[in-house]
């Protein structure tokens with residue numbers, strides 16, 4: 082009796098109104114966060130070739146860009162800094178006059194309703210391009226030292242929070258980074274600053290356009306010693322549990338589109354607010370295919386982002402955010 086021809090699932094698909102009513106996952110601008118690359122200088126707005134529509138922007142011009150995005154419904158920006166000088170310790174990252182710190186305070190003054198999130202990592206600031214400080218391993222090779230990096234990450238987070246950041250987002254994938262940052266924030270009288278942790282971050286080829294944008298490709302080796310292996314699903318829930326125990330207010334899965342199974346798993350394992358990051362390569366792939374006439378840009382963007390929502394993300398970080406308001 083339950084089978085065809087009595088039961089016809091297409092009955093629910095005949096009427097466009099009913100289809101919409103039963104739609105389920107719906108995108109809203111309320112949950113959209115847009116990355117922004119801020120650099121030194123004045124009046125700079127340098128196009129990023131592999132991220133069409135995005136720029137390396139100096140502080141003055143970035144305020145205008147953020148204002149434009151906010152007018153289009155973007156709720157939050159995620160700031161990445163490009164310093165004037167890089168060195169082995171990434172010392173530019175803590176500079177109170179650095180592009181990120183300056184932009185944070187300008188944004189909180191000029192656009193108080195725009196939520197300001199800052200990426201906390203070393204790879205944009207180190208000359209070797211790794212996400213932490215190096216040390217010599219037992220076999221003589223250089224490797225990223227976990228515990229010595231924690232102190233620097235905590236300092237960076239405090240400097241962002243002192244500039245006025247609402248949320249700091251550690252992305253270095255060092256064990257214990259959330260606890261180290263929480264402790265330093267609290268000891269510095271910054272208990273109200275929230276942490277969005279890049280909890281489940283895979284070593285992914287989809288970050289390549291970002292590495293052009295931030296000029297942060299590792300000069301030797303790769304990030305597989307600290308970012309997660311893309312073949313492995315099992316550690317995702319363990320990472321999420323640990324970050325929440327360490328004090329993360331929000332957690333993140335990244336990349337998003339190729340990792341919908343991971344988003345769904347993490348969603349089932351916790352009630353903590355969950356963000357997903359549709360990374361640079363996911364965006365650029367759609368942009369390039371659309372430019373070639375092989376995909377409809379709007380449809381591909383809306384479908385890929387809706388799938389991320391359907392998988393269980395509460396918040397979405399996407400380079401499409403400024404365009405999306407006109408599409409949904």
Ligand code: PBG
Nearest residue numbers: 202204252287288291360361362
């Ligand atoms: C820094 C960082 C990266 C991204 C976000 N934070 C690069 C990386 O890990 O190599 C990638 C974001 C994107 O591709 O859009 N650690």
